[in-house]
Amino acid sequence: MIPELGLFALLLSLFAALALGILPLIGAQRNIPAWMAFARPATSAVFLLIAVSYACLTWAFYSNDFSVLYVAAHSNTRLPLMYRLSAVWGGHEGSLLLWVFMLAGWSLAVARFSRQLPQAMVARVLGVLGLVMAGMLAFVVFTSNPFDRVLPPPAEGRSLNPLLQDPGLVYHPPMLYMGYVGFSVAFAFAISALIAGQLDAAWARWSRPWTTAAWIFLTLGIALGSWWAYNELGWGGWWFWDPVENASFMPWLVGAALIHSLAVTEKRGSFKNWTVLLAIAAFSLSLLGTFLVRSGVLTSVHAFASDPRRGIFILMLLAIVVGSSLMLFAARAPKVSLGGAFALVSRETLLLINNVLLVVAAASVLLGTLYPLVIDALGLGKISVGPPYFNAVFVPIMLPILVLVAIGPMARWKHDEPKAIIGKLWPAAVIAVLAGIALPWAAGGWNGAVALGLALVGWMVAALVLQAADRFKKPGAATPSWWGMQVAHFGLAVFVVGVTLVLNYQEERDVRMEPGDTVNVGNHQFKFLGVRASEGPNYQAWVGSFELYRHGRLLRTLHPEKRNYGMGTMPMTEAAIDVGLTRDLYVSLGEPLTADKENGAWAVRVYFKPFVDWIWGGALLMALGGFIAISDRRYRLSVKRAAALAGARA
């Protein structure tokens, strides 16, 4: 019964979304107040219906209803409750339902928090969101129905891939989807503005907090995924330039460019066309990512089971949504005014350069990700493009951005003098050089890459301090918006420290250990005590014991595991990590080397990872910065003030 209810709610939501998509848009175009007013309640209705549908699917998982094919394929009775509930999004159909549920959530939020917006705008934004929802709902209903039954129902379901049975699984996909899907709001605002022929600073002000919010979630989602891989996969890696990782990184880069671009459009009324294009691009990349994961077009560790029919449908959806947006853009963009003038040396120019760099970075990632497909499609052979390419290409593009991060906030809007900027920043340059020369020794030995990385970090951090000193001279000038920027940029610097130091100073030992043996890595010592058998809710495990010493002093005991989830799966390694502010020590069990598992020798891998947590710490700070920025009071303007300001700017 419940699954049928879920499907029914889904079908109803499709109709509601279509109504939401069509009526308010016509209402805004023809100025029919009743149809425009329909947008908000319709959004609530769509949200409620999808929520009911999602709840039904969750119930099916909770109650182990294996008559539902999707549940039987991704869950079983021995799976702990937390993973049963998160298995809802463990497969293609359920994750799509989550996707569209979140889109409905964002739409509802827009409906709720838009009291100060003119009615026509609200109608258009919600209408566009409704159309996108209708498209995705159609996709789910016609090709990816999670409520399909299987009769007779199996007695037990298949087990969830052991790799996915980790707390990281619970949080990573929802965060990521919140981000991906959240860019639809900026997209909807952009499309609405194009339709209305009304692209102005007010539009940028309204879009900005929504865009930043989506970007925050995406940052957290990507960071969680990276951290999860580091913890779960057992070989200490945290980024693989896998096609699906790239699919989430490209919207992140373009989203960052968009946030900066919106800042300029909001303050100076410039870059309007460019900002609109970025808004369309960010969401298009989200949709492209959705396509790449589910169509079987690229091999990826993340890819869901692919079905050509689904691939075609998503491609059509992508073509329609993005194609029509770009057609609208081509038609309306020439008529958009240019906004305020600015000199060659000004904050506007610096932000424009920053945008170019971020977009080139995103385009390079796209090039590398799709190139094998291009070559194959042209019949020119089969090549692979992997981490060596992306690292070689991405890092050089990022370096100028790191330099600009310090200069941009220092430069004045509209017009500034190079002398003035140099005058403010030269202390930072000095600190940068000193940092580059001196710090690598402290970290573990001089090396060019480290010197460059730390010099840039010194440059950025010194500039932040100088900016703060400058700001605090004027009382009340340090707004949340400014603080957000500082914290986010600081987060970027922290991230660079983490990456630079861990890549250059990490140590790894692959050893054979018998109980009592020790191994040295990174000024620490591990002592192997042996292994004992154990059991978890749905697995058998061999649990190792390792004592961790530094300078002869016992710090703690670590327990890496080797788990067998049965049902024909490969054994899983659960690494044990001692997390520290300046380093992680990581130990994982390999294979037993003798028949006596408890007292015999094992293959053991230990890692010393200096400053690795600064990678995710930096990401967290970036997200925090975004959050602080959104909390700025000025985003809550009344309609009157917004109108007055818009009028005065004419």
Place this chain on the structure above:
Amino acid sequence: MNKFVWPLIIFVALVGLLAVGLNLNPREVPSPLIGKPAPAFDLPQLANPEARFTPKEMQGRVWLLNVWASWCVSCREEHPVLIEYAQKGALPPLVGLNYKDKREDGLRWLKRYGDPYLVTAFDADGRVGIDYGVYGVPETYLIDKAGVIRFKQIGPITPEALEKKILPLIKELEK
């Protein structure tokens, strides 16, 4: 031309590319050995460890080298097809390469499912497989009279693959 049309143009090209991509298989690894001489080897035979087999023995004939293993599930799918066509006399000489298997397991498998092979070579450690670029059993190589590899079937041989690609090519090569 309106310069704002460029994003649309680029996007349309992208969609075209992706549409083509839907029909391709990104996991398939085409062989760089096509058109090159079949790598030489000298292995013991599966049935008779004393006797050897080398591809040189097949010089002057068109033949098929079929890589299989008793632990390979897909091989069981393919085997009846090979037996059927071999019995019809539609296949040229079929040589088996037993890949990373145990001798007893391999022999038992042939006894159970049938033996359409002229002879089966025993590649216990898989080194010959590496030389041939084997990455997923079963795989089959079509080799011509001069000992050059002309075609590689990745995955089980299906009647369709035989009728559409392999048999016509064999006819060509036999001339």
Place this chain on the structure above:
Amino acid sequence: MKPLMAVLTALALLSGALAKEAVPLAEDPAVEQRMVKITEELRCLVCQNESLAGSQADLAKDLREEVRGLIRAGKSDEEVKEFLVSRYGDFVLYRPQVKPVTYLLWGGPFLLLILGIIALVRYLRRRNRQLPDTPLSAEERARIEALLKDHRP
């Protein structure tokens, strides 16, 4: 008690003496290090999303052993890669070779950067030509002052 204590102490000392610094798993760490460096940039053909260095697939283990053999035989990194490419094709390389087919790949980002900068420069020039800076009139200035006074937070 004493003899027992003596025996126990002896055993403890003995086990302490037997416990040692763990030996590297690899037979030859130098060869191993080179093997890992080479295979980190190669794709595993079975688990196609892992590097040859990390994959636990049987073929990956075989190929790693093959690479160790080649290194011990004195082959250079290039020769090892060539060995694998001649058998499995370019697909096995994570770092695409620089040849006509990949010129656009390797040159692309740089090209895009140049194009971006050119577009930027042209845009800025055109903009500044189209938007001459007009100073405010006294009346406009007064109006702005009034508005700002009105709406100061």
